[in-house]
Amino acid sequence: MEHRKKILRAVCLALACLMVLTLVAPLASAFVFAEETPADKLQQAQEALDAIEDEIESIESSKEAAQQSKAYYEQLSNAVKQQIEAQSALISAQQESISLKQDELEKKIAEVEATQTLFDERMKTMYIQHNRSSLSVLLGVTSFAEALRYIENLQYIAQSDTELIETLRAQKDELDTVIADLDAELAVLEQQKADLEAQKQQYVNSVTAANNEISAADAELAAKSEEEKELQRLYEEARQEWLAWVNDTSGSDVILDTGYFYWPLPGYYRISSDYGVGRWIYGVYDVHRGLDIPAPAGTPIYAAYGGVVSTNAHWSYGTCVKISHGDGMVTIYGHMSARAAGISDGVTVTKGQLIGYVGSTGNSTGNHLHFELDINGSPTSARPYLDPNIEASLHY
């Protein structure tokens, strides 16, 4: 019985172990593949920040374009508004003249009618008088010559009345023509005003569209600015992590995971001052911290190993590039004439990447590269990390 219990316990233990393994194993392997160095994280944070800053810049420039377009259409719209006001004044004046002419016309019509009525009355009277006078001549009431003069007189009056009516009718017709012309002119003015109104509406629509664009850009900018703040926070976090990693002095035996150092000055293997050699420089005794490799000014310098760039160095190094490879390992390239394009703080470089050019800046008496390896902040010989073939070709 006791024996069976023991077996059961062993089986249970084995099963439990198996369970733990199946749970942990995939997790562990996922960790290995997903592992990123703080330098990778810093690079990613920088890229994300750059990307959002580009986006913000692009939104800002489209907002600026919308503002310019708005100002442009507002100006056009105001100009057209003034034209419309001028046009309205012209139309009012035209309507005023038409109304004056119409008054004139009405008076003229009344005059024609009144004259006509008078004329008709006279004609009637004349007819009666004529008959009467003919009769009175026949009856010998008055002399024939007298009657004739009277008739002539009446005929003269009738004729001048007819002429007056004709003149008045002609004046009335003339007024009709003038009013018709004025009406036609008014129609043209009104059409022009309508065209201006339509044009103004187009400009107003363009201003509205620009306003909408500006509001949309503002909303987008507000959102992106929040995102940017968050990315800036993440970047700062990543940078602090990176700084801690770069300055980490806990690592000891550094093992490079992909081969030897790349020789930073291919073709130049003469060492003018070796690592660890004591020497007097400007009256100060110093142990040399690296290898001095003479080469003509402008000779390209390559990264010995991949890592993250820092440019902060003691003045004596002149124009300098430091590359942190992690685990407290840093290579230093001093006295450069210039750093290569794009090589600045926080930039990740790969092994063999161009980082700068030979010069004689800082505490230097001639063109050469000062190549130094620090581990945990202390200068260390770079020789153990060099390809044996390169190591063999170095000479003094």
Ligand SMILES: [Zn+2]
């Ligand atoms: Zn040196």
